[in-house]
Amino acid sequence: MQKCRGVRGATTIEQNTQDQILSATQTLLITMLTQNQIDFQDIASILFTTTADITAAYPAKAARELGMQLVPLLCFQEMQVEGSLPFCIRILIHWNTSQPQDEIQHIYLNQAQQLRPDLSQK
Numbered sequence: 001m002q003k004c005r006g007v008r009g010a011t012t013i014e015q016n017t018q019d020q021i022l023s024a025t026q027t028l029l030i031t032m033l034t035q036n037q038i039d040f041q042d043i044a045s046i047l048f049t050t051t052a053d054i055t056a057a058y059p060a061k062a063a064r065e066l067g068m069q070l071v072p073l074l075c076f077q078e079m080q081v082e083g084s085l086p087f088c089i090r091i092l093i094h095w096n097t098s099q100p101q102d103e104i105q106h107i108y109l110n111q112a113q114q115l116r117p118d119l120s121q122k
Contacts, residue, residue: 010112025062
């Protein structure tokens with residue numbers, strides 16, 4: 001039986017440029033999709049968040065450029081918490097799957113590996 005599961009991921013950029021935002025987001029998305037064998041047709045929606053220092057582009061544009069024309073996408077600004085990781089892009093994919101929750105591969109790249117070292121080493 002299929003259920004809706006969450007697949008998490010995060011990455012960082014070095015500068016607030018459209019190229020870096022789109023490139024880092026595409027790399028993260030492709031890794032999340034590949035590692036979990038996710039087909040676009042099985043994605044219910046994707047939420048993107050960025051820290052307040054990322055303003056040059058919407059990360060959802062990277063998904064559209066990958067061909068996700070029918071997947072509902074939404075971008076948000078992350079809470080501003082003192083001492084939090086700067087230049088961070090986070091993704092939550094809502095995936096319709098029969099995959100057990102403990103077999104889902106959550107992906108953390110670049111400096112975002114420090115957010116979840118327990119999952120980054122998987």
